[in-house]
Amino acid sequence: MSSIVKCPTCQKDVVWQPxxxxxxxxxxxxxxxxxxxWASENNRIAQSPQVSEISEADLDKMEAFLTQQDNDFFKN
Ligand SMILES: [Zn+2]
Incomplete structure (x- = not known):
């Protein structure tokens, strides 16, 4: 037994099954x-491979880089 629902976007019949x-x-x-x-924006971020592949070492490098940027910023 399976139910049929209507696709909310195009009203096509969709069988409710796995x-x-x-x-x-x-x-x-x-x-x-x-x-x-807005959701597709979020999906792009979630699917970005960089986010999950950042290692501790990369984070340290990034932090050092950002700290350097801050120093330059405050000098100017
Ligand atoms: Zn549809």
């Missing part, structure tokens, strides 16, 4: 349209 990955939407496209621009 295979319908984007339910209640018929497709990823419709899901993205519904979530709107």
């Amino acid at each position: 295979e319908s990955e984007y339910r209640p939407f018929c497709s990823k496209r419709c899901q993205m349209i519904d979530l709107g621009e």
Whole structure:
């Protein structure tokens, strides 16, 4: 037994089952349209490979770099 729902974006019938990955939407496209621009911004950040691959050493380097930037800033 499976239910049928209507895609909130395009009103297409969507079978409510595990295979319908984007339910209640018929497709990823419709899901993205519904979530709107702010959500796609967030997704871009979440999918950015750099965020999860920053190591301790990189953080130290970054901190040293930012500290240097601050020093230059305050000198001017
Ligand atoms: Zn749709």
